[in-house]
Amino acid sequence: MPHQALARQRLLIKGGKVVNDDLSVVADVYVEDGVVQQVGLNLNPEPPTGLTVLDATNKLVIPGGIDTHTHMQLPFMGSRSKDDFYTGTKAAISGGTTMIIDFAIPQKGCSLIDAFDTWRSWADPKVCCDYALHVAVTWWSNKVKEEMKSLVQNKGVNSFKMFMAYKDLYMVNDEELFAAFSCCKELGAVAQVHAENGELIAQGAKKMLAMGITGPEGHELCRPEEVEAEATQRAITIANAVNCPLFVVHVMSKSAARVISNARREGKVVYGEPIAASLGTDGTHYWNKDWAHAAAYVMGPPLRPDPSTPGFLMNLLANDDLSVTGTDNCTFDICQKALGKDDFTKIPNGVNGVEDRMSVIWEKGVLLEELLHWVCACQLLICVFSQRKQATDKKCFSNYSGKMDENRFVAVTSTNAAKIFNLYPKKGRIAVGSDADIVIWDPKATRTISAKTHHQANNFNIFEGMVCHGVPVVTVSRGKVVYEGGAFNVTAGEGKYVSRPPFPPYVYKRVRQREQVCQPIPVKRAPYTGAVSGTPVAP
Ligand code: URP
Ligand code: ZN
Ligand code: ZN
Ligand code: ZN
Numbered sequence: 001m002p003h004q005a006l007a008r009q010r011l012l013i014k015g016g017k018v019v020n021d022d023l024s025v026v027a028d029v030y031v032e033d034g035v036v037q038q039v040g041l042n043l044n045p046e047p048p049t050g051l052t053v054l055d056a057t058n059k060l061v062i063p064g065g066i067d068t069h070t071h072m073q074l075p076f077m078g079s080r081s082k083d084d085f086y087t088g089t090k091a092a093i094s095g096g097t098t099m100i101i102d103f104a105i106p107q108k109g110c111s112l113i114d115a116f117d118t119w120r121s122w123a124d125p126k127v128c129c130d131y132a133l134h135v136a137v138t139w140w141s142n143k144v145k146e147e148m149k150s151l152v153q154n155k156g157v158n159s160f161k162m163f164m165a166y167k168d169l170y171m172v173n174d175e176e177l178f179a180a181f182s183c184c185k186e187l188g189a190v191a192q193v194h195a196e197n198g199e200l201i202a203q204g205a206k207k208m209l210a211m212g213i214t215g216p217e218g219h220e221l222c223r224p225e226e227v228e229a230e231a232t233q234r235a236i237t238i239a240n241a242v243n244c245p246l247f248v249v250h251v252m253s254k255s256a257a258r259v260i261s262n263a264r265r266e267g268k269v270v271y272g273e274p275i276a277a278s279l280g281t282d283g284t285h286y287w288n289k290d291w292a293h294a295a296a297y298v299m300g301p302p303l304r305p306d307p308s309t310p311g312f313l314m315n316l317l318a319n320d321d322l323s324v325t326g327t328d329n330c331t332f333d334i335c336q337k338a339l340g341k342d343d344f345t346k347i348p349n350g351v352n353g354v355e356d357r358m359s360v361i362w363e364k365g366v367l368l369e370e371l372l373h374w375v376c377a378c379q380l381l382i383c384v385f386s387q388r389k390q391a392t393d394k395k396c397f398s399n400y401s402g403k404m405d406e407n408r409f410v411a412v413t414s415t416n417a418a419k420i421f422n423l424y425p426k427k428g429r430i431a432v433g434s435d436a437d438i439v440i441w442d443p444k445a446t447r448t449i450s451a452k453t454h455h456q457a458n459n460f461n462i463f464e465g466m467v468c469h470g471v472p473v474v475t476v477s478r479g480k481v482v483y484e485g486g487a488f489n490v491t492a493g494e495g496k497y498v499s500r501p502p503f504p505p506y507v508y509k510r511v512r513q514r515e516q517v518c519q520p521i522p523v524k525r526a527p528y529t530g531a532v533s534g535t536p537v538a539p
Contacts, residue, residue, distance in 0.1 A: 009033055011479055012045060016056025016440060018430050020063070021411035029061060031436040034478035039432060052481065054474055056440045062410050063428050064098025064129075064437035064475065065358050066417040068273055069249055069326025072102055073122055077348040078339050082331045082457040085126035086492050091355035091455040093483045093490065096472030098129050098437035099427060099498065100354065101326075101417075103161055105136040105170065112137070112147040116155055120497065127495030129477050130437070132421070134159045134192060138169075140176040145183050152187045156499025158422055160189055161249065164231045165196035165300060177238050185244035185511070188502030190420060192247045195231035195256065196223060196301050205345050216294035217286045218344040220302040228301045229255035236263045236270055243514060245269040245507045247420065250328045252278045252301040254312050261321035269510050271420055272322040274313045276353035279325065280360040281462050282307045295337040296460040298347045299328065314365050317412055318403040324416045325361060327353030331458035351462050356449055358413055358439075360463060362470030366409050366443075367401035406443075422504035436479040445471040 011031040018027045018039060028043040029036060038045070045051060072088040074081040083091065085102075092100055102123065106115035112135050119133055135151055137144060137160050151157040162180050163170035172180065177193075184191040204222030208214075213221060232248055236259065239246035251257050251272045260272040283303035288294040297303055316322045330350025340347030353360075404412070418428025426435050446469050451461040475483040482490045 009479070010045065010051045011054070011436065011476065011481070012043060012051055013054045013056050013061055013438065013440065013476075016059045016061035018061045019406045019410050020429055020431070021407050021415035024406060029430060029438065031438075031476070031479045034436055034480070036430060036432055036434045036436050039430065054440065054481070058444075059473065060406060060441040060443060061430065062096075062406075062439050062441050063414045063430055063434075064439050064477065065092075065096050066099045066101070066414045066423070066427060067092060067097050067327050067329070067354055067357060068101050068324055068417045068421070069275065069328045070100045070102045070354055071328070071330035071350065072100075074103075074105070074330055074350075076330070076350070077346070079332060079336045079348045081348075081350055082333050082336065083329065083352075083354070084457070085123040085131070086128065087455065087457040088329065088354055089126070089128040089131070089495060090488060090490060093129055093475045093477065093488070094455045094472070095355040096358040096439040096441065096475055097354060098439070098475060098477045099131060099423075100129065101132045101134055101159075101421065103134045103136055106138055108139040108170070112144060112151060113155070116151060116157065124497065125493045127493065128482065128490040129495040130427075130435075130498050131495055132423075132498045132500055133157060134161050136161045136163065136170065137172065137176075137180045138163065140172065140179050145179075148183050148189070149187060152189055152502050156497070156501070158189045158500040158502045158504065159192055159247065160184055161192040161194065163194045163198075164235065165194055165198040165201055167198040167202045171198040174234070174238060177235065178242065181239050181244040181246075182242045185242055188504075188508060190247050190504070190507060191239060191244050192249050193231070193235040194250070194300075195228060195235050195248050197227045197231045200227045200230075209343065209345070214343055215291060216298050216344050216347065219298050219347065220283050220286050220305060223300070223302060225253040225255040225304060228253050229259050232256040232259045236260070236268060239270070240268050243511055245271075245511055247271045247273065249273050249326065250275050250278070250301060251313065251322060253304050254306065254309055256301075257313055257316050257322060261316055264321060269507065271324060272316075273324045273326050274317055274322050275325065276327045276357035276360045277303060277351050277462060279310050279313055279317070279364055280356070280466065282309055285462075291341065292334045292337065295340065295347050296334065297351060297462055298337065298340075298344070298349055299330070299351045300349045310364065314403055318365065318408060323412070324420065325357060325412050327357050329354035331456055333458045334460060352454075352456050352458060352460075353462075355454055355456055356461070356463050356468070358472065359447065359449070359468035359470050360466065361413060362409060362443070363466065363468040364401055365404045366406065367469055419506035420504060422500045422502070422506075423498065424506070427498075436476055438476040439472045440474040442471050442473045443469065445469070445473065447471050
């Protein structure tokens, strides 16, 4: 039953296991006016009247998910993504996500501040949960630099996305990347990149079309893994040259993930964001005989046809080689996708994920349920005893779950995002003083993902038929129960825009330290006093 308006101000969540990224404890959580007031055993807040009590016995009580990457109602490739800020945030809530970070994207030559204001005007009246905005830098000039400063100082923006792909639309070149990264560093912002080599994609697409490959498989074939890996390496190199922290959005391939992992091992300040799609499904769908099915998976960078990719990315996410998860939720229905029925380059890029991210990651990454471990173990034993080839096949093992514990799950679905984008500990943690964005998570319940039952606006779901163990039974946004047992209690516009201050300590303390310690210094030597021949070149 949805809770009544008056009762929303005070909330007690009883008897659950409170899970943060570093610790799990059985405790009650008491919330007043949207903020956590107490976490402890056997809380009995007074007076008892007007108090909403939720029983979380045998359930986990986790910080609401933060989806670091969505595109609600994005005008893109001749269409507009189907989920708007209302349906998109409603779907998020039903999946246990209580905050999204979307992108304001100006056209080349246009004002970043105007784009930001436009996105705010779209989102503010519609959002059902909290949100923030990254802003894209799609061109470069002094005006862009000034506007970035103003966005950071006056509008609560602390992250900017640069596209290395979408030639002639959003793509910036290396010189522009250098300038934008330098500016981010100066302002205390996090630079983000869509890492794909846009020139190679343009050439590859021409080649595929000339070969008569017009279907969705052409989308992957014209931009193989190395196109993503090369751009990832280049972005890391440029960012490192200016000591700017870098966040690589939508990591889709093993090769790109390896590049990020290596850079982290070299001590570079870089974070990788795999998404629900890259962790939960793969690019074999592009070869499906049904055009509409294949087209539904088209996104950039593409999903990879190597079916061991999701398991590999999940391993890296578990090991902290990759840091955060988003979705790149940018939904187009089949009719919109059909804009590219004769030419894959015209298929609007984007897939769903905002509703299913938490469950997909739990299913593929955690899956604690004892019984399921027995099932896994039995399947492995059958593999081994029957000496089936798969038993020694890496895929057989790498695609099994059990890679993360509940704490790492919280880290990669909310806490790390809150730390990187300077929302922590208001978001991403259940502690006294934190916003009461809380999910009661039932690790034993199951649900089957389907477009027939999801809350998203499009008519296709890339995870169709996936049975997920791990279900959000209650979602609380700023202390209000907004979703409970399948029923919503939301009003469009009640989510809030969340300002993010610059210089997130989690990121910038390291940057500052290397600024102080790692500066090159000139070698002290006596001046050269010998003969000089030739004509000095003018500077
Ligand atoms: O396919 C995608 N990713 N669509 C949204 C735009 C972007 O590149 O993030
Ligand atoms: Zn992108
Ligand atoms: Zn995106
Ligand atoms: Zn298992």
